[in-house]
Amino acid sequence: MNIIVMSNRLGKTVSLDTRQVVCLGLIAALVVASIGFAIASSLKQAPALWHLIPNANNARQTEIDALAIRVGELQAKLLRLDGLASQVGNKTGIDIKPFLSSQPVPRGGLQHGGTALSTETLANEIDAASHNLNARLDQLSLAESVLLRPKAWQLPSKAPLNVGLQSSSFGKRIDPFNGSQVFHEGIDFVGDSGTPIMAAASGKVSFAAFHPQYGNMVDLDHGNGITSRYAHASKLVVKTGDQxxxxxxxxxxxxxxxxxxxxxxxxxxxxxIAQNPLRFIGPATNEMNIAATKSDD
Known part of the structure; x- marks a missing residue:
């Protein structure tokens, strides 16, 4: 049996015998079978792929739950900070109300049997916790500055002489004995012998004796690491240990x-470490003519 195939493109006929037709049929059958097998395999694997979607959602929800737990821990810390802030506020006299949110701090994370937090809800919880935490930190920072700051009466802000003229300033100067440049760690006031030298602030006398270079000298300890020195005196009227x-x-x-x-x-x-005294003491009298500023209280 011969089959004649007309080809317009080639402009001729093609004659196929029975054997060729059978071969072509087998090839076509194999192609169709392969395509069918591929489709069947895909359909067979589809259920296995479908279960990955819930797994991905579960993994995402697990991450959200973990974040929610962290938010709950953060909120618990905020509650403890509130208690600490209240105690510090009571001791320092600071009104903590401006620093605390008018809304109660949200408690905990997820509850058993409740509805899981959405990403939007979780984001809102984190924003609220961050805002409240910053407020507490501001309040505690202010309280810390009050606790660590020396009391105003402890700062050496009073001029040590009622009258006198400043003769040497703080910083580099020419040494009057050898002409070399040295760093002057204080300021000098010229006055009449016997003029009273006064404590720049209340404190305890840590040294009151003769020093080879400073002569008769008094050191006062004002607390909080602040000390003052008074040198070249003709006479000392206090002794070590006096308040x-x-x-x-x-x-x-x-x-x-x-x-x-x-x-x-x-x-x-x-x-x-030596500090410029003019940062601490204020103008005493017109005669002293010292442009100074008081330290911040």
Whole structure:
């Protein structure tokens, strides 16, 4: 049996015998079978793929639940911070109300038997917790500054002399004895011998004796790492261990030790480091003519 196939594209006929027709039929059958097998395999695997969708959702929900637990822990810490802030506020006299939210702090995370938090709800919870935490931190920072800040009466803000002229400032200067450049760790006030030297703030006398370079010298400890020094006095009127008040006479001006004439060498130190006294003391009298600023209370 011959089959004649007409081809318009080639412009000729193609004659196929029985064997060729059978071969083509087998090839077509194999192609159809392969396609069918592929479709069947895909359909067979579909249920296995479908179960991955719930698994992905479960994994996402697990992450959300874990975040919700963290939010609950954060909220619990906020509650403890509230209690601590209230205690600190009571001790420092700070009104904590402006720093606390008017709304109660949300409690906990998920509840057994409840509805899982959505991502939107969880985001709102995190924002609220962050806002409340920042408020508590602001309040505690303010309280900390009050607790750690020296009391106003402890700051050495009173001028050590009622009258006098500043002769040397804080910083680099030429040494009057050898002409070399040195760092002057205080300020000098010129005055008459015997002029009362007063404590710049209340404190305890930590040193009151003769020093080879500073002459008769008094050191006062004002607490919080702040000390003041009064040097070259002609006479000391306090002794080590005495408690003195701000403005109390502690020595008389003189020219003892390494000095070229009657004056007061005045220092203020914080944790052992010399500070510019003009940052602490205010203007005393017109005669002193010191442009100074008071420290922040």
């Amino acid at each position: 003195v008040d701000a403005g109390q006479t502690i020595a008389l001006l003189g020219s003892t030790g390494r000095s070229t004439g009657p004056h007061l060498h005045f220092e203020i130190r914080y944790k052992g």
